[in-house]
Amino acid sequence: MFESLTQRLSGTIERLRGRGRLSEENIRESLREVRIALLEADVALPVVQALIERIKVRAVGQEVLKSLTPGQALIKVVRDELTAVMGSQATDLNLNVPAPAVILMAGLQGAGKTTTVAKLAKHLKDKRKKKVMVVSADVYRPAAIEQLKTLAEQVGVLFFPSSADQKPEAIVRAAIDDARKSFADVLIVDTAGRLAIDDAMMAEIKALHAAVNPAETLFVVDSMTGQDAAVTAKAFGEALPLTGVVLTKTDGDARGGAALSVRYITGKPIKFIGVSEKPDGLDVFHPDRVASRILDMGDVLSLVEQVEQQVDQDKAQKLADKVAKGKKFNLEDMRDQLEQMQSMGGISSLMEKLPGMGQIPDSVKAQVTGKEVPRLVAIINSMTKKERRNPALLNGSRRARIARGSGTSPAEVNKLMKQYQQMEKMMGKLGRGGMKGMMRGMKGMMGGRGGMPF
Known part of the structure; x- marks a missing residue:
């Protein structure tokens, strides 16, 4: 997400960063480039105009021009205003x-509502320790109910059965009763979508909303539709008292226009973004972190949270103890590290959260296809235990x-063996020289000039 916008903006920002002085002409020229970058990212025109105007007012004032580091001050202004828009x-x-807190999910057909229901259920169960039940009130789409039943089993939450001959309101009322009896904390309702906004669809979902009075009404929208995402969200917002938006398929959206447009146009907060097709591929939306990523400053906070949640702490501690005692790092240890990396979404997922990725050439990024780690693990798995322990x-x-x-x-x-030798050397330096030793080792692994390790 945001690759094209990041590349355009990071180039503009880099030119400003080292400037000792900025003039109004410099700033106007830079804002022209920022405007073009936003329009190319399919950000809605009213959002672009408002954003540029707000940056301009702050940039040509004392805040930037009188600053000791005007280039960096302008970057901060752009970051602050991007954050505010989102x-x-x-x-x-x-x-x-x-209990149960009812969450009603609305949206067009194909936006990913049903899979988002399952992802949100998993998020609430794992991160918030809630007992969750899901129900499908989609009586039109063939196999919608069966799909949700399968997904509920995969993520380990309660499922309330329904059938296509029932009325949506009757389904949800019965589900609420069952959720109370089952002591569920949250009931997530999947509703029917249409291929386009129509009066019949709006009337039905209004009636359903009135019947169940949900605590949250979330609009699920495909981020790849760009400006249309904001327009559709606005239409739903006028028909329903929405409490928030979930942006799906952001992993396939290189522009990011929807994320920058939805909040401004609808006035409704983006609460979650879908970042992958996996059951745990739903993240809380942090506008400040996203703004940092757009400006190529990385998202180290999210990366740290990801590591804390998804890394096997026992294995990590065992490896740390092993390295500290000066024992040799072997190929079984390397396989563990690769599998941990894959569980966090692979190399590309980690890369996009690191600062400075916008400056890495496309030819280098193209080497990262997502197949690198599984291929390396397959090679190590083809060795005997004796070979893995004694390379x-x-x-x-x-x-x-x-x-x-x-x-x-x-x-x-x-x-692979060359990479193993580099990792083994790095672990040896960490055992002997602490963090400085490890950083020297990592620099060596990256080829010293930004080459990819895989």
């Missing part, structure tokens, strides 16, 4: 109501056998 801070769900055994004939067993080439096995 809603300033993360907005939580209101679950402080008598010195891996002569030419063994490497050829491993290549055949993993469906790769001997050159790829050799490349």
Whole structure:
């Protein structure tokens, strides 16, 4: 998400960063580039105009021109205004109501409502420790009810059965009764979508809303529709008392126009974004962190949270103890590290949260396809336990056998071994020289000039 916008803006920002002085002409020129970048990212025109005007007012005032570091001061202004347009801070769900708290999910067909219901259920169960039930009031789409039942089983939440011959209001009322009896904290309702906004659809969802009086009414919208996402959200917002928006499919959206437009046009906060197709691929939307990512400052806070939540702490501690005692880092340890990286979404997911990624050439980024880690794990799995624990055994004939067993080439096995040697050296330096030693090792792994390690 935001790749094209980040590339355009980071180039403009970089030119300003080192400027000792800024003139109004410099700022006007930069804002012209920012405007073009926003329009190319499919940000809605009223949002672009308002954003540029707000930046301009602050930029040509004393805040920037009189600053000791005007380039950096302007960057801060742009970051602050991007954050403000997207809603300033993360907005939580209101679950402080008598149980069950009903969350009604609305949206057009194909926006990803049903999968988002399951992702939100998993998020509330795992992160908020809530007992969650889901129900489908979509009596039109074939297999919608069965799809939700399957997803509910996958994420381990309660499912209330319904059928296509029932009325949506009757389904949800019965589900609320059952949720009370089951002592569920939250009931998430999947509603029917249409291919376009129509009066019949709006009338039905209004009646359903009135019948169940939900604590939260979330509009689910496909971020890849760009400006249309904001327009559709506005139409739904006029028909329903929406409490927030969920942006889906952001992993496939390189522009990010929807994220920058929805809050401004609808006045409703973006509460969650769908970041992958996995059951845990739903993140709380933090406008300040997203603004930092757009300006190529990275999102280290989210990266730290991701590591805390998804890294196996026991394995990490065992490796740290092993390194501290000076024991040799082997290929089984490397496999553990690769599997942990994959569980966090792979190399590309981690890369996009690191500062300065906008400056890395596309040719280098193109090397990251998402298949690197599984391929390396397959190579290591094709070795015997003895070979993994004692990599010195891996002569030419063994490497050829491993290549055949993993469906790769001997050159790829050799490349893996080179990476292992670099990691092993880095771990050795960490054991001897602490963090400074590790940073030297990491610089070596990255090739010293920003080359990709995989």
